[in-house]
Amino acid sequence: MCGIIGAVAKSAITPVLEGLARLEYRGYDSSGISILANNEIKTIKAQGTLSNLKQRLLSQALEGDCCIGHTRWATHGRANVTNAHPHQCGQVSVVHNGIIENYLQLKQKLIQWGHHFNSSTDSEVIPHLINHYLSQQMTQEQAIKKAIAQLKGSYALGVLINGVSNNLYAIKQGSPLVISQGNEGAYMASDAMALGADSGKIYYPKDNELIKLNSHEITLCGGANNNEIHYINNKHCAKLVSKGTRSSFMEKEIFEQVDLLKRLSVNNHTSEYSTINFKDLTKITIIACGTSYYAASVAKAWFEKYANILVEIDIASEYRYRSPIVTNNELAIFVSQSGETADTLAALRYAKSKKAQTLALVNVVNSTIAREANFTFEIYAGPEIGVASTKAFSCQLAIFYKMALEAAKQRAFIEKAELTQLALNFAQLPDTIEKVLQRCAEIKSMAKKLCKYSNILFLGRGALTPIAQEGALKLKEISYIHAEAYAAGELKHGPIALLDEHMPVLVIAPKNALTDKLLSNIQEVQARNAPLFIIGDKYIREHIHLQEDQFFELPAIPESILPIISVIPMQLLALYSAQILGKNVDQPRNLAKSVTVE
Ligand code: AGP
Secondary structure, eight states, X not given: OXXXXXXXXXXXXXXXXXXXXXXXXXXOSEEEEEEEETTEEEEEEEXXXXXXXXXXXXXXXXXXXXXXXXXXXOSSSXXXXXXXXXXXXXXEEEEEEEEETTHXXXXXXXXXXXXXXXXXXXXXXXXXXXHHHHTTTOOHHHHHHHHHTTOOEEEEEEEXXXXXXXXXXXXXXXXXXXXXXXXXXXXXXXXXXXXXXXXXXXXOOOTTOOEEEETTEEEETTSSOGGGOOOEEOTTTTOOOOOTTSSSHHHHHHHTHHHHHHHHHXXXXXXXXXXXXXXXXXXXXXXXXXXXHHHHHHHXXXXXXXXXXXXXXXXXXXXXXXXXXXXXXXXXXEEESSSOOHHHHHHHHHHHHTTOEEEEEESXXXXXXXXXXXXXXXXXXXXXXXXXXXXXXXXXXXXXXXHHHHHHHHHTOSOHHHHHHHHHHHHTHHHHHHHHHHTHHHHHHHHHHHTTOSEEEEEEOGGGHHHHHHHHHHHHHHHOOEEEEEEGGGGGGTGGGGOSTTSOEEEEEOSSTTHHHHHHHHHHHHTTTOOEEEEEOHHHHTTSOOOGGGEEEOOXXXXXXXXXXXXXXXXXXXXXXXXXXXXXXXXXXXXXXXXXXX
């Protein structure tokens, strides 16, 4: 999604450019800044990466104390300089994250009023509206409020106005926005990770609170007084995340999982989950998107198997449109790495309106979803920069595993001895993950062969079907190879028609109660000459003879933690395939790290 940043400070362009660099992880196709210099607003924009913008700025010694910046992820209008933000009209310049749903009607009205437009974006109507009302002798605040009253949709705005008092304004409706008062200045941004070292205290404005920032204070326009701004500490402050020696953030984050799971194994967060009354719950509904949805699918298996509790899972963008039945004593869990996914946030608001108890499982603790849920648990993955989620997924699974054990304990559904064994299995995770990562060269060899294909089927069974789905998602989102996943038993009900020597099949094949059935599915694949790749137990190897680079032998693993272990080879397979194909691993085309539009 788009990233916005603004600063009122000496040489404000510096924190803005640094902020744009921190926002790069969200994915973007163009960028730009507007700065108030020598009593005029100068706007410089560039297509492509931030370095193109910096190149354009080199030739202009721009100095000023009010600056806004933007990284654009195209929603309306192609990725080009004209459509890049900021959009300026006269003495007003605006950066926007969100979607203005009624922009066409507004654009027609403004054209009738004599306005001319350059871009095909929805956002450009905003500076024109503000400028129109300023020309009617409204104050800056009146003009902004009058303009946004006409907007339908979602927005987080930075507004720069060159006037009697040169100010920076910020306001949101539905899209994320954070404000910070530092020692050297005041700042606004789409998320706290964009703010620099001078942003120790932050404030998350409510919808439609108009904030005025100038170098010495931040005021709530129309608010009773400043006391309504309740600052909190910025947990992400100056957390300058670097790739270290790794070739990409994604590679770094895959290999970080050992330490993260060590910390989750040692810190007995289980006590955190004892605050949930699982005993009296009638149902758990878990709602999420993308990779987080696959974590929900695995969690369903654990809650039902170990705690005998009914679990429904929903794709967030589907949930509220299917008129879900929300029962008394239901817990609705919203899983989101970013905590800003618009579909998941909308589903949360729907569940709250139906009086469900809501719990957020997030990686960004101050995020909108975290702040709006009845209560929140953190997954402790640390900032995840790669657009393709990896460490956050394994941490989501780890937290769900602990929650399922807490639920099992409260509901006394399984024997104490089994509960103890399940906890001991969890403690094996860091070492087992490390063993798999140490053999990454074997996965690289598999990737060299696999990435020659244009289409791949992933198969799994039981709690490993979501892992097959996650593996397919990882591969397609960063290598652009078409991949889809099925429950292995479904193959013969249709997808088997696809099999021939051009359609490889990758099977996750552990040793468990379903292994013999899975062997039959594998033989169905081989009978149709489809190239076969297996990530599985040595038992399978004794039955299915494959070349070295087509079989990755999983270490002996207790069944309960298989989903967390078997995703690691999937992550590596996607990483190496994308590297071999020369793709941008951290910022794959068309994708954003946080999808803040529905
Ligand atoms: C995961 O690799 C994808 N980038 C995407 O599916 C992501 O999981 C999804 O957009 C949900 O994001 P969230 O966890 O921040 O809500």
